[in-house]
Amino acid sequence: MSKTRLEAFSDGVLAVVITIMVLELKVPHGSDWDALRPMLPYVLTYLMSFVFIGIYWSNHHHMLHATERINGAILWANLHLLFWLSLTPVTTEWMSDSGFMELPTAVYGSVLLLSGVAYTILERTIIAHHGPESRLAAAVGKDVKAMASTALYLTAIPVAFAKPGVAVAIYASVAAMWLIPDRRIERAL
Numbered sequence: 001m002s003k004t005r006l007e008a009f010s011d012g013v014l015a016v017v018i019t020i021m022v023l024e025l026k027v028p029h030g031s032d033w034d035a036l037r038p039m040l041p042y043v044l045t046y047l048m049s050f051v052f053i054g055i056y057w058s059n060h061h062h063m064l065h066a067t068e069r070i071n072g073a074i075l076w077a078n079l080h081l082l083f084w085l086s087l088t089p090v091t092t093e094w095m096s097d098s099g100f101m102e103l104p105t106a107v108y109g110s111v112l113l114l115s116g117v118a119y120t121i122l123e124r125t126i127i128a129h130h131g132p133e134s135r136l137a138a139a140v141g142k143d144v145k146a147m148a149s150t151a152l153y154l155t156a157i158p159v160a161f162a163k164p165g166v167a168v169a170i171y172a173s174v175a176a177m178w179l180i181p182d183r184r185i186e187r188a189l
Contacts, residue, residue, distance in 0.1 A: 006074070006078055010082060011057070013082045013085070014057045014060075017088055020089040024046075024092070025042055025043065041100070048092075048168075048171065052112065053085065055179065056085060056119065059119070063136060066134075066139060067126050068130065073125050074126055084111060084114045088111060094107065100164045100168060102164055105164035106158075106167070109156050116146065116153065117150070120143070123140060123143070127140075145178070152173065156170035156171055
């Protein structure tokens with residue numbers, strides 16, 4: 001099975017996710033700088049979520065570049081990832097609308113965690129299909145970055161119930177960690 005349709009569908013879903021998020025931003029009420037102040041939490045949350053979606057889009061592209069063929073299990077694993085990513089606009093809006101209250105901040109982190117888990121499942125499903133000696137398996141190795149991300153999310157989610165701001169800072173640190181270009185797959189290709 002060709003991976004082209006999988007890539008095109010995934011790109012389309014991620015484009016819709018980003019579009020939904022930007023449409024949730026409200027127009028400022030007023031025409032001066034003070035009118036922008038109430039929008040700041042929404043814009044910052046949108047920016048963080050946009051970066052997360054961008055990171056997934058970029059890494060998904062690289063992962064599929066190292067993938068030679070697709071099977072049904074990979075299709076379903078990919079849909080599983082897209083499901084969790086598609087919840088990002090809802091949790092982004094809820095967290096910003098609530099003023100970063102405890103439960104919405106924890107649920108936002110849970111979606112980030114489950115998106116990361118789904119990405120790892122997709123990666124492992126591709127490796128299982130291509131074998132342990134595949135280019136992708138060699139490139140990701142033990143995937144320390146993914147394990148560190150999971151640990152940080154598992155720390156931040158309970159922290160959100162006591163200190164939501166600290167949890168958001170941890171979520172942002174995970175994004176920063178993934179913004180550093182990861183050349184493992186490019187080197188393997």
